Amino acid sequence: xxxxxxxxxxxxxxxxxxxxxxxxxxxxxxxxxxxxxxxxxxxxxxxxxxxxxxxxxxxxxxxxxxxxxxxxxxxxxxxxxxxxxxxxxxxxxxxxxxxxxxxxxxxxxxxxxxxxxxxxxxxxxxxxxxxxxxxxxxxxxxxxxxxxxxxxxxxxxxxxxxxxxxxxxxxxxxxxxxxxxxxxxxxxxxxxxxxxxxxxxxxxxxxxxxxxxxxxxxxxxxxxxxxxxxxxxxxxxxxxxxxxxxxxxxxxxxxxxxxxxxxxxxxxxxxxxxxxxxxxxxxxxxxxxxxxxxxxxxxxxxxx
Amino acid sequence: xxxxxxxxxxxxxxxxxxxxxxxxxxxxxxxxxxxxxxxxxxxxxxxxxxxxxxxxxxxxxxxxxxxxxxxxxxxxxxxxxxxxxxxxxxxxxxxxxxxxxxxxxxxxxxxxxxxxxxxxxxxxxxxxxxxxxxxxxxxxxxxxxxxxxxxxxxxxxxxxxxxxxxxxxxxxxxxxxxxxxxxxxxxxxxxxxxxxxxxxxxxxxxxxxx
Numbered sequence: 002x003x004x005x006x007x008x009x010x011x012x013x014x015x016x017x018x019x020x021x022x023x024x025x026x027x028x029x030x031x032x033x034x035x036x037x038x039x040x041x042x043x044x045x046x047x048x049x050x051x052x053x054x055x056x057x058x059x060x061x062x063x064x065x066x067x068x069x070x071x072x073x074x075x076x077x078x079x080x081x082x083x084x085x086x087x088x089x090x091x092x093x094x095x096x097x098x099x100x101x102x103x104x105x106x107x108x109x110x111x112x113x114x115x116x117x118x119x120x121x122x123x124x125x126x127x128x129x130x131x132x133x134x135x136x137x138x139x140x141x142x143x144x145x146x147x148x149x150x151x152x153x154x155x156x157x158x159x160x161x162x163x164x165x166x167x168x169x170x171x172x173x174x175x176x177x178x179x180x181x182x183x184x185x186x187x188x189x190x191x192x193x194x195x196x197x198x199x200x201x202x203x204x205x206x207x208x209x210x211x212x213x214x215x216x217x218x219x220x221x222x223x224x225x226x227x228x229x230x231x232x233x234x235x236x237x238x239x240x241x242x243x244x245x246x247x248x249x250x251x252x253x254x255x256x257x258x259x260x261x262x263x264x265x266x267x268x269x270x271x272x273x274x275x276x277x278x279x280x281x282x283x284x285x286x287x288x289x290x291x292x293x294x295x296x297x298x299x300x301x302x303x304x305x
Numbered sequence: 306x307x308x309x310x311x312x313x314x315x316x317x318x319x320x321x322x323x324x325x326x327x328x329x330x331x332x333x334x335x336x337x338x339x340x341x342x343x344x345x346x347x348x349x350x351x352x353x354x355x356x357x358x359x360x361x362x363x364x365x366x367x368x369x370x371x372x373x374x375x376x377x378x379x380x381x382x383x384x385x386x387x388x389x390x391x392x393x394x395x396x397x398x399x400x401x402x403x404x405x406x407x408x409x410x411x412x413x414x415x416x417x418x419x420x421x422x423x424x425x426x427x428x429x430x431x432x433x434x435x436x437x438x439x440x441x442x443x444x445x446x447x448x449x450x451x452x453x454x455x456x457x458x459x460x461x462x463x464x465x466x467x468x469x470x471x472x473x474x475x476x477x478x479x480x481x482x483x484x485x486x487x488x489x490x491x492x493x494x495x496x497x498x499x500x501x502x503x504x505x506x507x508x509x510x511x512x513x514x515x
Contacts, residue, residue, distance in 0.1 A: 035382060039379045040376075040379040040383075041383050042380070042382050043383065043385060047356070047385060050352050050355050050385065051358075053352040054353050054355075054356040054396070055348070055394075057353065058339075058420045059487070062420075062515055075442075115361045154369045178467075209390075214391065220394070221391075221393035221394050222420050223421050225394060226324050
């Protein structure tokens with residue numbers, strides 16, 4: 002029983018650290034984009050202020066049960082993704098819950114939140130929500146393909162579905178990282194990470210200045226606060242997953258911060274330099290070169 | 306006090322709606338909200354003041370002065386201001402200049418859909434006394450007869466710098482807990498509604514739009 006309580010406390014600590022770091026990363030992203038525009042931009046802690054403000058709203062209106070559950074599903078998706086990824090390899094506090102086959106569960110959880118959100122946003126009845134959901138789900142199906150192929154390649158390479166074992170196999174220097182041992186899978190997955198992060202050029206789901214912010218159009222007050230909290234957590238969960246699978250994981254907090262920051266900088270720099278794809282353009286993009294790279298990665302690992 | 310409490314339980318008539326539509330809309334009156342504890346409210350007001358989400362309503366020529374705020378030259382994001390496309394998420398309603406009878410109806414609707422605490426910034430002389438449109442058949446003269454306004458920014462049109470000064474003044478008011486448009490609107494709901502209905506003749510929406 003004591004072990005369980007300690008595990009829960011550890012999970013809470015690692016969730017809080019990840020959420021705060023994820024939100025600060027979002028703030029840094031805004032700052033970098035602002036500098037690219039020649040502005041100063043908001044302070045890096047702006048996302049945290051926004052969340053406090055949104056949760057402090059006095060009124061909120063529900064459109065029904067599914068609308069209410071949408072942000073809850075999204076948050077469950079984010080927490081589920083995060084809690085089955087070893088945040089810091091070999092750490093008792095940040096090691097989270099790892100077991101054989103957690104890679105499949107994580108892939109499922111990445112999808113799960115978006116589906117819950119789609120149902121919730123659908124019940125809000127706003128036409129922009131429906132457009133955003135349609136765009137988001139079709140784009141997601143496209144970028145899941147290179148990501149899944151890359152995972153298959155990894156699973157063949159390491160012979161395991163356990164993320165902790167994959168990280169363990171990459172320890173002992175940069176030459177053991179998947180980045181070096183399986184570059185094709187890494188590139189395919191990195192391209193699909195850009196789609197997952199939903200910055201430019203794959204930002205058509207939220208599409209600022211085009212359709213008013215997509216699926217969460219009708220979400221407000223504490224519903225939106227929950228969604229924003231999840232945005233920070235989910236962001237860091239994805240980055241931690243990629244860090245673990247392709248970049249040798251992290252053995253302490255500083256390495257984790259550095260690696261996730263650099264991984265996110267790729268997305269930010271691409272986002273600040275490129276315009277937005279339309280949905281069909283981004284689907285064509287993902288089903289083209291990244292998918293071929295993924296297939297090649299599988300073939301090379303399996304037969305060569 | 307008793308009278309006030311009884312009033313808050315009353316239902317709205319929703320006379321503007323057709324009989325078969327009445328069941329589809331809410332008929333509750335807006336409620337007043339008591340502030341939380343002193344220090345909690347102080348902290349929350351600080352967060353509210355530093356994260357103002359704007360619903361820019363381009364009713365008139367003032368809307369053109371809102372756009373430069375987003376650009377590199379004025380950069381409103383520095384002060385925690387950000388544009389929001391939907392009234393549900395926005396906290397500050399910027400009325401961009403003269404308000405015609407037609408747009409007043411939409412403005413009321415959008416204002417009531419915003420979630421409290423909410424603030425209104427009125428831009429330009431035409432929202433104060435009509436400005437150059439004071440004898441127009443088609444515009445209203447004083448905005449605060451129809452909505453509780455927190456900040457007026459004078460000028461025809463005010464420069465973006467004036468707008469930024471107005472936003473910073475609003476932040477001070479929020480931090481000092483001196484502005485509460487939501488409760489003001491709820492307390493004087495009947496007076497505001499009567500004024501609004503005097504202007505908007507084809508009132509085919511519920512009396513209070515959630």
